[in-house]
Amino acid sequence: EAGVAQSPRYKIIEKRQSVAFWCNPISGHATLYWYQQILGQGPKLLIQFQNNGVVDDSQLPKDRFSAERLKGVDSTLKIQPAKLEDSAVYLCASSLDTAATGELFFGEGSRLTVL
Amino acid sequence: KQEVTQIPAALSVPEGENLVLNCSFTDSAIYNLQWFRQDPGKGLTSLLLIQSSQREQTSGRLNASLDKSSGRSTLYIAASQPGDSATYLCAVIWATGRRALTFGSGTRLQVQP
Numbered sequence: 319e320a321g322v323a324q325s326p327r328y329k330i331i332e333k334r335q336s337v338a339f340w341c342n343p344i345s346g347h348a349t350l351y352w353y354q355q356i357l358g359q360g361p362k363l364l365i366q367f368q369n370n371g372v373v374d375d376s377q378l379p380k381d382r383f384s385a386e387r388l389k390g391v392d393s394t395l396k397i398q399p400a401k402l403e404d405s406a407v408y409l410c411a412s413s414l415d416t417a418a419t420g421e422l423f424f425g426e427g428s429r430l431t432v433l
Numbered sequence: 434k435q436e437v438t439q440i441p442a443a444l445s446v447p448e449g450e451n452l453v454l455n456c457s458f459t460d461s462a463i464y465n466l467q468w469f470r471q472d473p474g475k476g477l478t479s480l481l482l483i484q485s486s487q488r489e490q491t492s493g494r495l496n497a498s499l500d501k502s503s504g505r506s507t508l509y510i511a512a513s514q515p516g517d518s519a520t521y522l523c524a525v526i527w528a529t530g531r532r533a534l535t536f537g538s539g540t541r542l543q544v545q546p
Contacts, residue, residue, distance in 0.1 A: 322476075351533055351534075358538070359538050360437070360522055360524070360536030360537050360538045360539055361477070361522075361534075361536050362536070363531065363533045363534070363535075366532070366533045373532065373533075374531055374532070374533060376531075409476060409477065411477075421467065421479055421482045422467065422479065422534060423479065424469075424476040424477040424478075424479075425476050426475055426476040427475070427476050429474075
C-alpha cells in the first residue's frame, strides 16, 4: 500500500514570495490533515479536511495561508506572502476513519526555508 | 487549555538499557493516544495507538501504557539499540474540542553503542 506522498521535499524562497505544497493521501482515506512543525517543536495542526469539506481551520493564518482538497483526494497548501517565521516542515497526514479516531499516517514532509 | 507535555526533552542512554519515556496531558477526556517516532529530516512513523478504553499496547520491544485518570502515558523500550535513536512524540485526540492530534514537543533519544 502506497503511503502519503508530498512534494516538493525542499523549498527555499525569499520572504514575501509564494509557495505551494502538494499532498496525495493514502487511497480511500477520508480525513486529511496539514501540520506545521517548527524546529524543536511538535507538529501543530493547520487544517483538517473530511472528504472535501473543512472540519477545522482555526489555527490556519488565513491572511497568508490557504488550502484546498480537490474532489476529496489530493490537497494543496499555499503560503502567500511568506514570512521568515513560516520556515518549518509542512506535514500532511491522512486517516481512514471519518470520525478522526483512527490511526494517522504521515508523509515525509515538505521543508520550507524562508530567507 | 488542552496540552500535551513530554519530559525530558532529551535523553541519552547506553545500549542495552531499558528506558521509559513520559507523556502527560491536561484533559482526561480523550479518544486515543498515539506514540510516533521521527528520524531526522523524516516524517512521523506511528508506533502504537491506544484507544481510551485500553490500558496498554505492545509491539515488539515497545510497550505503551495509558492512565487517563492521572493524564499520563509511558512508552517503555526494552533492551535499547543504537537504531532506536530518534525523537519520540506522543499525541492525543481529545473527546471534546479539536478532533485532531495534539502533539507534545517530543523526547530526543540517543542510544550510545
